[in-house]
Amino acid sequence: MKDEIAKIIAMVQEGKIDSEEAGELIQALKEDSSPASSSGSYLGKMLKIRVKSDAQENVRVNIPVRFVRFLLKMGHGIAANIPEAKEYVKDIDVDLIMHAIDQEMEGKIVDIESDDGETVAIYIE
Numbered sequence: 001m002k003d004e005i006a007k008i009i010a011m012v013q014e015g016k017i018d019s020e021e022a023g024e025l026i027q028a029l030k031e032d033s034s035p036a037s038s039s040g041s042y043l044g045k046m047l048k049i050r051v052k053s054d055a056q057e058n059v060r061v062n063i064p065v066r067f068v069r070f071l072l073k074m075g076h077g078i079a080a081n082i083p084e085a086k087e088y089v090k091d092i093d094v095d096l097i098m099h100a101i102d103q104e105m106e107g108k109i110v111d112i113e114s115d116d117g118e119t120v121a122i123y124i125e
Contacts, residue, residue, distance in 0.1 A: 004029055021074065028067050042104045045124050047097075051088060053118040065124060068101055088120060097122065 008025050011017045017025075043066045051059035063071060072094050091112050100109045101124070110122035 017074065021070070024070050025067075028070065045106070047101075047122065047124050050121045051119070053116075055116070055118075065101060069098060072097060092120070092122070100124070 005026055008017070008022050008029075012019060012022045043064075045065045047063045047065055047068045049059070049061040049063075092110060097109055106124050108121060108123040110120065112120040
């Protein structure tokens with residue numbers, strides 16, 4: 001956990017996140033490493049994002065549900081401002097994902113397929 005906290009502090013020093021966001025991440029890390037968190041609980045599940053493309057590299061991201069709310073708010077805004085990522089995030093409804101988490105949904109939440117055959121799938125398991 002020390003390495004993760006050091007990375008968070010580095011992000012604050014680089015101006016990527018503010019101290020309040022850093023505090024939230026550190027608190028979530030502490031909760032995630034506590035013995036009370038069980039992998040059978042909903043917060044022990046993973047949000048999985050899969051981007052498949054024949055023309056570009058495939059992307060596989062696994063994020064603990066515990067961190068998702070914070071990361072979605074921060075990450076979607078950042079990704080939407082990166083030209084290379086913009087086309088992939090424009091169709092992702094962050095509010096829909098937040099609602100799915102609040103309702104403790106499992107399975108596929110988002111399923112996007114482009115005319116080029118590229119796919120984006122987001123699910124919780």
